[in-house]
Amino acid sequence: MKIISCPLELKEYLKGENNSTSFQGNRTIGFVPTMGALHQGHISLIKKAKEQNELVVVSIFLNPTQFLKGEDLDKYPKRDEADKQICKLSGVDILFFPHVADMYTNDEVTLCAPKVRGYVLEGNSRPSHFNGVLTVVMKLLNIVTPTRAYFGKKDAQQLNLISLMVKQLFMSTQIIPVDTVRESDGLALSSRNAYLSPNDREEALKISSSLRQASAMVVKNILDSKEIIKEMRNTLGDLEVFYVEVLNRDFEQLSHVEIGNTIILVEVRVGTTRLLDNIWL
Structure with missing residues (x-):
């Protein structure tokens, strides 16, 4: 596994790989962008990338522009050496490990999230969060120019x-x-699960329980969104709920579940930790 930190060096390296006389034509590149603290969820992304591509690139970059003031940027889990070992054992070809100064300057061109879709749900309580997400993903995709990129x-x-x-x-x-x-x-696996105390973790199970409750209702042909949301909130109990929503794949509200076109989403705070989850129906 080759580790590269400079964006231009990575671009040149990938160009050289494609121009190699040992390979005819461009290699397919699978790309998995992460913020580190890798777990089985990330490994599943890497595995899928390996199945579908000839070259796999993983990035580890804790992106500061998607954290709002007062959020957990400084305490976000960092396990750099363990992450490198996970990537190596998972068969990653190239690990892109840039520093903030490699990715940003003092006077940046940035992307803005859509005025509606980017400021609902998580975007409602974290305004500008998705501006930072889209900006860094655009940068990473331009550096790697992958055939496919993998997201959970x-x-x-x-x-x-x-x-x-x-x-x-x-x-x-x-x-x-x-x-x-x-x-x-x-x-659901999340790097932020590391923040949870044993009691918090027990409370966090209400999230997946609420989604199972929603799924069970749909199986019984109870498709009314208001009914489903009410039962989910009952299951979530006294957790601080940011939202419970029944949306279509274009993130528009649904009055009733449409099988094959629905996502039921939930975000709560458990202790001091924000956790989100969903099911696709």
Whole structure:
């Protein structure tokens, strides 16, 4: 595994790989962007990238522009050496490990999230968060120029906005959604799970329980969104709820579940930690 920190060096290296006399034509490149603190969810993205591409690039970059003032940038889990070992054992070809100064200057061109879709749900309580997400993903996609880039379905709003950006800006990368990976008790894997105390973790199980409740209702042909949201909120109990929503794949509100076109999303605070989850129906 080759580790590169300079964006221009990575671009030149990938150009050299494609121009290698040992390979005819351009290699397909699978790209997995991360902020580090890797877990099985990230490994599932890497595995999918390896299955579908000839070269796999992973980036580890804790992007400061997507954190608002007072958020957890300074305490976000960092396990650099462990992350490098995980990437190596997972068969990653190139690990892109830039520093902030490699990625940003003092006078930046930035992207703005859509005025509606970027400021609902998580964007409502974290205004400008998705500006930072889209800006860094645009930079990373321009550096790597991957054939395919892999994102988890757990961050459904992020996935939707990145897919929208790629479509609207006529970019050539294919965005590949990958299913959420969960612990055996149902808790969706997240780097921020490291913040949870044992009691917090027990409380966090209400999130996946609420989604199972929603799924069970749909199986019984109870499709009314208000009914589903009411039961989910009952299951979430006294957790601080940011939102529970039933939306279509374009992130528009639905009065009733539409099978094959629905995402049910929830975000709560457990202790001091924000956690989000969803199911795709």
